[in-house]
Amino acid sequence: MKDPVDVLIIGAGASGAAMAWSLAETKMHILCLEQGGWMNPAEYPSTGRDWEAKFYGEWSSSPNVRGRPEDYPINDDNSPIKVVNYNAVGGSTVMYTAHWPRLHPSDFKVKTLDGVADDWPIDYDALTPFFEENDRMMGTSGLSGDPLSPLTHPPMPQQPMGLSGAIIGKAMNERGWHWWPSDTTVATMDYEGRARCINLGHCTPACAQGAKSSTDITYWPHAIRAGVELRTHCRVREITTDENGMASGVVYYDKDGVEQFQPAHVVIIACNGVGTPRLLLNSASSRFPNGLANSSGLVGKNLMFHPYAQIYGYVKEPTDSNRAPPTCLWSKEWYDTDLSRGFVRGYGVQFVRGAGPVFEAVVSEQKGILPWGEEHHRAFRKLNGHRLGFSAICEDLPEEHNQVTLDPVLKDSHGIPAPKIDYTISENSRKMMEHALARGREVLETAGATDICINSPIPWGGWHLLGTARMGTDPERSVVNEWGRAHDVKNLFIVDGSIFVTSGGVNPTSTIQALALYIADQMKQRLANLFD
Amino acid sequence: MSEQLTLSPRQRQDLCTIAAMIVPASEEYRVPGADDGVIQADILATLGRDTRPVVAALEHLARLAGMPLADLAPDARNAVAQEFRKAGGAPAATLVRVVLQCYYRDDRVLRSLGIEQRAPFPKGHVLPDGDWTLLDPVKARGGALRRAP
Numbered sequence: 001m002k003d004p005v006d007v008l009i010i011g012a013g014a015s016g017a018a019m020a021w022s023l024a025e026t027k028m029h030i031l032c033l034e035q036g037g038w039m040n041p042a043e044y045p046s047t048g049r050d051w052e053a054k055f056y057g058e059w060s061s062s063p064n065v066r067g068r069p070e071d072y073p074i075n076d077d078n079s080p081i082k083v084v085n086y087n088a089v090g091g092s093t094v095m096y097t098a099h100w101p102r103l104h105p106s107d108f109k110v111k112t113l114d115g116v117a118d119d120w121p122i123d124y125d126a127l128t129p130f131f132e133e134n135d136r137m138m139g140t141s142g143l144s145g146d147p148l149s150p151l152t153h154p155p156m157p158q159q160p161m162g163l164s165g166a167i168i169g170k171a172m173n174e175r176g177w178h179w180w181p182s183d184t185t186v187a188t189m190d191y192e193g194r195a196r197c198i199n200l201g202h203c204t205p206a207c208a209q210g211a212k213s214s215t216d217i218t219y220w221p222h223a224i225r226a227g228v229e230l231r232t233h234c235r236v237r238e239i240t241t242d243e244n245g246m247a248s249g250v251v252y253y254d255k256d257g258v259e260q261f262q263p264a265h266v267v268i269i270a271c272n273g274v275g276t277p278r279l280l281l282n283s284a285s286s287r288f289p290n291g292l293a294n295s296s297g298l299v300g301k302n303l304m305f306h307p308y309a310q311i312y313g314y315v316k317e318p319t320d321s322n323r324a325p326p327t328c329l330w331s332k333e334w335y336d337t338d339l340s341r342g343f344v345r346g347y348g349v350q351f352v353r354g355a356g357p358v359f360e361a362v363v364s365e366q367k368g369i370l371p372w373g374e375e376h377h378r379a380f381r382k383l384n385g386h387r388l389g390f391s392a393i394c395e396d397l398p399e400e401h402n403q404v405t406l407d408p409v410l411k412d413s414h415g416i417p418a419p420k421i422d423y424t425i426s427e428n429s430r431k432m433m434e435h436a437l438a439r440g441r442e443v444l445e446t447a448g449a450t451d452i453c454i455n456s457p458i459p460w461g462g463w464h465l466l467g468t469a470r471m472g473t474d475p476e477r478s479v480v481n482e483w484g485r486a487h488d489v490k491n492l493f494i495v496d497g498s499i500f501v502t503s504g505g506v507n508p509t510s511t512i513q514a515l516a517l518y519i520a521d522q523m524k525q526r527l528a529n530l531f532d
Numbered sequence: 533m534s535e536q537l538t539l540s541p542r543q544r545q546d547l548c549t550i551a552a553m554i555v556p557a558s559e560e561y562r563v564p565g566a567d568d569g570v571i572q573a574d575i576l577a578t579l580g581r582d583t584r585p586v587v588a589a590l591e592h593l594a595r596l597a598g599m600p601l602a603d604l605a606p607d608a609r610n611a612v613a614q615e616f617r618k619a620g621g622a623p624a625a626t627l628v629r630v631v632l633q634c635y636y637r638d639d640r641v642l643r644s645l646g647i648e649q650r651a652p653f654p655k656g657h658v659l660p661d662g663d664w665t666l667l668d669p670v671k672a673r674g675g676a677l678r679r680a681p
Binding site: 044046047048049050051052053056057104105106108109112113123124143145147148149150159160161162163165166169170172173176178179180181197198199200201202208209320322323324335336337357358361362365366372373374376377381384385 | 553554555556558560561563578580581582613617625628629632633634635636637642645647649650651652653654655656657658659660661662663664666667669670671673674675676677678679680681
């Protein structure tokens, strides 16, 4: 049997990395098990001429399409939004847009303010120091002072406005609507060993320059230097418990596929809003017949995705196309509840600079605006390099029927039952999406765009995996308490997006990591009586 | 669906024919069609995981045409192509995507579009910083975050 570790973290992505780094100062023996491996930037798509083609295969955002050995399959047939993720050291921060808004203070009090869903058991102020700490660690760029966003202090200046940003800014000004340069985790100057952005252009599927922050190049080098052990290509099958109902360790498959048992005094799950409930449900036992930490019955329930309502069009002027990070500006004009719009809550907007030639051709052909035959060339030259996009990130409210369960048939390469997604878009979300599309059309038309197309929802847009092990003070209505500890298992913690109570209308990674740092801080303050 | 993992000569011929129907050569823009030998070789060399759906698409195309696609009269060929795109589902979409992704990385095509023929890394691109006075109206309007109790 292996020697027990003090703390075992499952997952080396956004939250697991932040957790490992923060706890390292305790000098405890900390081990992280990650099902993926270290990435090699020399193999990232932007290093090759076939960079766009790779998005349709080995660099697809969908694990089902990608099918790398590190991936596990997900049955999302019963969902209009498909799950996308990445499995490696760095997790989905390897493959994300680096858009870096925070949840707003009002997002933590939606029941009180709007009478829907539930309030969080913590507030924005509790997270403020951890947002700041995380921004320094991840290295953010942006412009402080946005009147409609929480105050941030990015250590680097904002991304260039570029051609696309100027067109969008003028159109938004003409409408009298709010816009602001986005906070991002794209380094705009050399920062902590990372080189500045040189506009490789399509940085969602990993940045060969290292300018886009991912935890394999931010938190992990620091955590490992501080003594944290990171074991890669180790897929955890289940969390075991002892006769007292405490977590005793995990069963996992090592890089050679050999089953191992790793005992631990504390287990921390950081596997995202799909992987975490999958693991808890796969850890059912005679003592926990409905899955571990699931006395509330809420493990896997309340899945929130953020339905994306995207609208785009083509202007006469050239846009940035694929020559820049995809997002540069945001708007919070429609973020807060205004019941005259016909729905409750709201959405953030991220503007999209453009697309590369292959993507433009493939998508436009599918949309029917790029014909076959003689007209193809003329039409393509009108479209390529002229696209502008408006993507609304619509707040998804928690609904128990939106859920992650275990698929009765589908299994991963180790024979572990795979997750199954059942998800529908609510009426409130649909109204919100329609509102966003109408506003997006107005912006685009103000900019002079034609050939307007819609993706609503973006089908491969299930980036944000939230709510499936929610936090709260009531053990009957939540899975973890207000500092991330499972109500049912006092040495089990959850630190990823699954503990979100509500989703807000922004990309969640900044808040996920701030939460992880907050929980780590809570643990450090309570080390003497952590299990009380 | 076929388990065939390579394209037969007839399927290569049909792929070439349908590719030219998708993207024909253009003297005006000085670009080859997608039936060009170099582009076709690129398609065949890089099919990889797309081979199976492309084979399925070509089997569907062969059923619709009943003979080599190139041997059909132009009107009949166009009708087959339209039906193929309309009813071909995911395999047809994959075939079209494979044609386009190889076409739009060909040096001659990129040159015609004014795009440099290189990988993005390590040279990257230069963006104009822009006129940030555009933000002045937003700053002047101000605003406030919704208060949380």
